[in-house]
Amino acid sequence: MTGIDYEAIPGNSHLVNIGNEKSEKQIVLIPTPSDDPNDPLNWTRRRKWLAVACVLIYTLGVGVPSAAIYSVLTDIQEHTDITLTELNNGTGYMFLFFGLGCLVFQPLALQFGKRPVYLFSMLATAMICVWPPYTKSNGEWIASKILQGFFGSSIESLPEISMSDLFFEHERALALSLYGLTLLGASYLAPFVAGFISQGQSWEWVMWWCAIFGAVCFVLLFFLMEETNYDRKLKVDSETGQPITMASRSGVLSGVFSNIDGVMDSENSVEKNDINLNVQESPSQLQAIASAENANVHNQASNVEAVVSGTYVPPPKKVKTFVEKLSLFSGKKDKFLLHHYAMAPFFMARFPVVLWAGFLYGSSLVWFNVLNATAALILGGKPYNFSPSIVGVAYLSPTIFSFLLFYVSGFFSDWLKVRIAVWRGSGLSMPEDRLWVLSLYCILGTFASILWGVGAYYEVHWFGLVFGMGLLGGCGIFGIASSTTYVVDAYKELDTEAMVVVILVRNLMSFAVSYGITDWVVNLGYKKCFISVAFICFGCNASFLLMVYSGPWWRNRQKHMYWSLVERYRKLGMH
Template identity: 35%
Template sequence: MAELPVPGTVQQVDDSHFTSGIRRDARRTDIILIPQPSDHPDDPLNWSKWRKRVSDLGHNVYTFGVVIMVSSYTPANLKIQAATGIPVADINTGVGIYFLFIGYSNLIWQPLAINYGRRPVLLASILLVIVQALWQAYCTTTGEWYANRALMGISAGPVETLLELVVADLHFSHERGAWLSVYVWILFSGSFLSCIPAGFVADALGWQWIEYIVCIIGAAFFVWLFFTFEETAFYRPDVVSAETIGVGNGKVDTDDVETPRAEAKYTDEKRLGETPMGHNSDAGTTALDRASDIVGTPKPYWRRLSILSGYDRRRKSNVWRNAYISIAILRFPAILYSGLLVAMSLSWYNVVNGTLPTILGKEPYNFSANIIGVFYVAGIIGVTFGSYFGGALSDRVAIYMARRNGGVFEPEHRLWIFLIALIVHPLGCLLFGVGAAHHIHWVGLAFGLGFFCVTLPMGSSVAYNYILDSYKEVAGEGLVSVVLIRNTIGFGFAYAILPMIDALGVQDAFILLTFLGLFVWCLTFVMLIFGKRFRKWTARAYWELVEEQGLRVH
């Protein structure tokens, strides 16, 4: 029996153009496109530049809308306590409840999106988030607050796992990091950005008006999404698997790979906005070795906005089967590592949200809600740097490492970027936490917060990409697995952060976080050494899952 391909090990670079029958990047012709696009104009990998940009804008609008509706109230924590009697500790516990429910809700949301399409799930989610944000303005007891946070978590579930899948729908692996970093930047910075005006709104109009305003914005975003965000799910079971391209023998024969052909062939490239050879100029795709015409008739606009346009009967899976897979692959080491990494990123984010208003709102700083909101600018700056490191720079590092490895890309190549985190994480923790305990000038705290926040998007974007690179055919389920780990741990941190600080003090609590962070970042060296062995060990289980779902095994 032939040895099974190692999941995630792919021929990414081919300087000699020895590998035949595959599509490459039009600008950098030595880079092989992973995944290989199909021949159909409705394949999102074949979309024109403007069409991709509209979809990119759409899913990022959804992300920003959900984030601001979920977290804009944070600078007004003390005002909420004064107006409702809900203790700040209970408000922070609500954050943990939110993250717990957002994780487990994806056992339903993500399988629905995989089987029936991304579009209906995003539209339903943002509508439900609007309802919960409006209700939050009328919560007056701890019980109501907890119930609202639980339902908000269920409503906002897709913002944690589905957007990574949409990015993978639209972009090739060598460009995915940059686009994923935009999403992660919005995920973290969106809450910081919204906190800046929210503080002023709370001081001028009352904290409830934060919720009223974000609900109006959310409703506008829903209308935009309904008319502009089209389905990105596309079923391509007969395209050659990335793991079989050029690995081992430098060549793959695609003559026997059958691609479905529609009866009507579409040849009007100008109308599609496609380049010759039937591929779009944005992705820069071309077929240097394989001449392949665009086939099939693209769907008209009204059909692309159909609620169930992403459903394909050929897929041999269902909602419950996909939910089971998310649990089953928790035994994969790459999933466990990524989950722990993203969990710590979320936990550090919860630490910031849980401690910043308390630290700055009391002696010796005594900042008002609006100034606390402005203070989040430091976090935004840190997240911006971290998004670049974990996104565009990780793409460059991955290609560089693949070139050094004879053109073969390993998902662990992206992990080298975490050397930066080993430096900035302890620096940020100690400067912010220990500095606050010793009442240093607020400028020092701002720098500490900035360094601290650099690692937030790095951990998330690289870990998500690691799953997409390693187990791309079950990546949707794998992202759910990661979020289950992340949000279970995040719930514990959100629930315990203030009691921990009360028990240990700010200084000792942040010293503890420093060493916890260093431990997690140092696990990266284990994956750099043994990651491929782990993936080889899971190969049989992975390819069996792929075949069971009616995907490709070539």
């Protein structure tokens, strides 16, 4: 192949090479890594997980200030002229601009690098947290929330792309679930701590401590975060057509390119360090990795060079020094393409797979907003009469459930993707394979909604409410991990642009619900409101069945449109 294969179905891949013997089954690395040690896919395990830690620090730094006020809304209402409805409306505007801001900062990250955008977003969020304690009117409150959402909008779409920069297809659910866990953990732990701060120091100090926390996160990111923008150049063997990669992979990708038995943990599993590469090293210390028969590297990257692996000697490449990693310009594109990056998400909105992923993500956040908007109202009201600090303690429940369900959404999702590829007998993997984990969300989410709302109506024991609160909040990780991995798996070549569409859909839904949640609960009452919430939650999550059967059809139907878009952007130098 010398160009893009327009007949390839986006997202379909031969994830597992199936041999005659079980020991010959191997996971295929998708996307194909280059032979450059500075390629994020080739980073050492320590370097990769430091990059992940930085993304999670950023998520905490922006996520904590966005959720810290949930347990002290009644305190803010008492000490200002702002009503509870207006406070929730301000939160809705914040989430709206969390989405709209992606249209600005995502193109900037692609043009100038992710590292400077992360740093600017973190610093601006820390500074804007100083303003809310001085607000006395609804207009000031909304303005502060709009700016907080706009400057912090990178939290919505950049972490997912950073994870896809670092990890292969069969690892993404674990990495993205870690992001989802951190996002939910920040959202639930922040109100817990804020309740005690408000009781001991006043609600104003809640935001001032958020500003201090944000400043600390900025310093950590400045010295530890590394740029993951990378222009991948692939080389293939001119005789075999197989990609050329780094020779010694066991130390670099331990547990990544592995014997399938080790991943499946079957009865024939090998030791984790017993990595079977099934290739021969050449004198040039390069090798052609095992690859699926139909893998077309021209679909994965625009810069592909054919070389003779036996004689090719690559130019020496050194790992970046610490000072080089601190550069704010290493991810900058040589050509100015900002206007093209800004328009690209609108073209990705033509793909139903992307729109549905945004709907799934949005519906998950809807229940999160419903929970946050009613927690202080239900637990702080009769007959429970929880103080703000105790309402904050109740947020430990969704935090615990988020950790428990993380293992299902992360490890099980990656396991399921590999397992289904093996079950098919051909090693074929499809993005829809991961969506089956949402069947658990359908059951648990419906049960939790009824327990939380109907339980409040009948004034059940507080433990039942806290249990329902935790289960409903923890289930959100299913929506985060499933929607993001689905989009990245389906349209990896343009995942950054697609993710902007996902976040826009998600946050528009969140804004609509945040704007009307108080009236919804007050007018319908807890019982009717949360019975409707339960069935809407079930319907939204059960829609995954529609995508399991229609998703492959849509991806096949729109493959020519997608690859033509990929080719167009590559000719412009965008990818």
